Amino acid sequence: MDNHDLKIVPVAALRVQTEGDTILPEASSEFVLTPYIEDLTARALAYLEVGYAVHLAGPAGTGKTTLAFHVASKVGQPVTLINGDDEFASSDLVGRDSGYRKSKLIDNYIHSVLRTEENMNTVWMDNRLTTACQNGHTLIYDEFNRSRPEANNVFLNVLEEKILNLPGLRRSGEGYMEVHPNFRAIFTSNPEEYAGVHKAQDALIDRLITINVGHFDRETEISIVMAKSGVGLPDAETIVDIVRELRGLGVNNSRPTIRACVAIARILAHRGACAQANDLVFRRTCRDVLDVDTARVTRNGHSLMPQKVEEVIQKVCTQEMKHARSQNKRRDRRGA
Ligand SMILES: Nc1ncnc2c1ncn2[C@@H]1O[C@H](COP(=O)(O)OP(=O)(O)OP(=O)(O)O)[C@@H](O)[C@H]1O
Ligand SMILES: [Mg+2]
Known part of the structure; x- marks a missing residue:
């Protein structure tokens, strides 16, 4: 990965996010490391190192997003960020046909014959999950339970079989992709009783190691x-x-x-x-x-x-x- 593509984001000020960009998180001067945060970080990091996806669950303002970025910075791989969204479909995570690319050839060689040929190619747009799986990034899926559970089904194979199912429409390759061995995932969620939050499917929760995060000491x-x-x-x-x-x-x-x-x-x-x-x-x-x-x-x-x-x-x-x-x-x- 070319370092010019990386965006440096201070951990305690996370709002900078540009579509499609990869992030290299870095602690800002405001970032605080106390034994409480060190303990959470060490636990999350160990689970990721063993190969599990980590789920930071807790109420608003308990430092989940900041912790996710801090842990990701310790993993050392570039970070891809997805924010949970009720409007999401699987295609928003993995990619989709973004329409057709039209190329036109006009053969004017023989003056009297004007031959026109049009080619329609499906253009596949990889989305962030696909990019992260392909390049071995650390994925932060912030507030993942704001997305509807069916949109998150794609994670079941990613986390268990390490395979990303891509719809047959992806012409440029097979219908599936092997997940890069460096790929890691950190999920965060707010409690189910919060407005705009869905109950996550048991099968997904079963594949994650959940750390319940409460208020800071x-x-x-x-x-x-x-x-x-x-x-x-x-x-x-x-x-x-x-x-x-x-x-x-x-x-x-x-x-x-x-x-x-x-x-x-x-x-x-x-x-x-x-x-x-x-x-x-x-x-x-x-x-x-x-x-x-x-x-x-x-x-x-x-x-x-x-x-x-x-x-x-x-x-x-x-x-x-x-x-x-x-x-x-x-x-x-x-x-x-
Ligand atoms: N280690 C830290 N050092 C400095 N500031 C921190 C640290 N952890 C959290 N904060 C600050 O505390 C506030 C809450 O943290 P954060 O946004 O990570 O919480 P959250 O659990 O993700 O909240 P929400 O559920 O509302 O998204 C933020 O302003 C964040 O910058
Ligand atoms: Mg948050």
Whole structure:
């Protein structure tokens, strides 16, 4: 593979994706590696090395996509990315006839005879799965259960028999293709109860090794917040603790996610505010960012969320102030 074809994508900022391009993932300066992430990475990598496809399953914001790219970067092969889509058919994965190529020959040699010959050739467009299987790429199939299960049937042979079935229409070769021995696949999925998500077929799940990914541990969340916003440790701790406390309260235990922590921290840094209960900018920002599950936590039809956010801010800030004071006292005693 010619390196000029490769696109370098920082792992923690994954949105760059151009149709048909191959990706060479690379960790950005914001990428955080803690024991929690190292453990997940080592497990996923080992399963891939043995030859299994890995499935990272978990709620929104638990770092599945980022982890998939990080693990893929460790595999060292170029990466092909597919995003699950309800509109997908198998042909979107493997390829299809993209119409006809018309070539025209006009024989004008003998002036009186004008011979015209038209050739219609079927043009086969390989899609990303075919390209990945052929070249031994690491395939990341992000949110694969957004595609309808029947579109994903093509993976059953790819993962088990290492054969990609191509419809007979592919004129340029056989109806099937052997999968390159370096081909590896990482799937990610959101829980079935999420909107727009399908239940994956048992036969496919049976061929994958599923790692259930939950929310990051506290240490990892704090490190991510600091890396992605530039706020200091005390502010990052306060923000993360508020979000973790609210996560435990709501009906939807997966929200607010790390994205809310990062958003609050970035806004604080931008506005020069501090994560303290007496900082009005901080409290306002928390209310705006965190008051998303309004309809879910209610009493007598009224949302309890703004009140809950205020209570949790007070509670966490008081705890953290006490903790900081006792730390200072201990330091003073040691210094004295
Ligand atoms: N190791 C890490 N270092 C730095 N940032 C990270 C790391 N892991 C995840 N993040 C950040 O956390 C956020 C959530 O991560 P990611 O998008 O990978 O989660 P996800 O589980 O794929 O979420 P969704 O299901 O909504 O797609 C992103 O902003 C991402 O950049
Ligand atoms: Mg994702």
